[in-house]
Amino acid sequence: MVFTAGQIAGILEGEVDGNPEIAVHKLAKIEEGEKGSLTFLANPKYTSFIYTTKASITIVNKDFIPEQNVETTLIKVEDAYESFSKLLEYYNQVKSNKTGIENPVYQSDTATYGANFYLGAFSYLGNNVKIGNNVKIYPNVYIGDNVTIADNVIIFAGAKIYSESIIGNNCVVHSGVIIGADGFGFTPDKNGEFKKVPQTGNVVLEDNVDVGAGTTIDRATLGSTILRKGVKLDNQIQIAHNVEIGEHTVIAAQTGIAGSAKIGKRCMIGGQVGIVGHITIGDNVKIQAQSGIGRNVKDNEVLQGSPALNYGDYNKSYVHFKNLPRIVTRIDQLEKRD
Secondary structure, eight states, rough: OOOEEHHHHHHTTTTSOTTTTTTEEEOOOGGOTTTTEEEOOOSGGGGGGGGGGOOSSEEEEOOOOOOOOOEEEEEEHHHHHHHHHHHHHHHHHHHTOEEEEEOEEOOOOTTTTOOSSOOOTTOOTTTTEEEEESSSEEETTTTTOOOOOOOOEEOTTTTTETOOEEEEOEEEEEOOOOOEOOOOEEOOTTTOOOOOOOOOOEEEEEEEEEETTTEEEEOOOEEEEOOOOTOEOOOOOOOOTEEEEEETTTOTTTTEEOOOOOTTTTTOOOOOOOETTOOOOOOOOOEEEEOOEOOOOTTTTETTTTTTHHHHHHHHHHHHTTHHHHHHHHHHHHEEEE
16 A cells, blocks of 8 residues: 555644655654655654654654754654554554455354445354444454444454354454353362353453453353453453453453452553452552452552562562572571570
């Protein structure tokens, strides 16, 4: 895809300083820019590169004033970083604007879909599936019976959406995701053998949820496993049955959340965090990577460690922990004197 500086300025509501007809067909870092590429300058640390970059077009802030000759055509905007992000989003929309149904696929006679629908080859749509407008389903995707998918959803290759799941508007489900598999529900009988507890609930993703590649979200035993609007999940995360995650919470890779845990709004959870079941984590909580959470957490807490401590207490304790051999030696010496 080829865009001119004038077209890009129109998309970004910016001003062209240079040749409005110069065209680009790829993106680049400012220090690696070459002819035909588009880049941006937002961090002052990279300012020197604008005088040497070979990029054809560079997006800059409106208050940028060159101190020497600049060969690249400038597009001046209010916020270069935000505008570049907007352009990336626009580029992705154009690139992924596929429509139509490839072959072979399987569609139940009772499955329905809206306008501008794309269904990739070897995909499966079960009974009573309801799909909205502008939905893109890439090859090898399985959609089980009675699944509802709203508008502007993208489901990448190889994802599996089990029956009864509900996916809201503007969601993105990446490759290898499994939504709605049975929760880990077993109970021992009198002989100590584990018997399966039927998992009869579903999974609900509200609007604007992103689910990273290889992530699994289990259906509820009863009721729903729920990801509220704006939740963002990284790759390879395990969400167990009946978990609820509050609005605009973000979770990094390899985190595991056990059954019936409730996580609040606007939380930030680092990678490889483990959260036990049946606890409640408040709003605006920050949990550092590799922490283990085994208790209820109040709003606005910052935690680290396993078992997790208050972030400040953890750092103070860690200082002593590093010095523990020396401290023990001193104690031994004091005891010998006695």
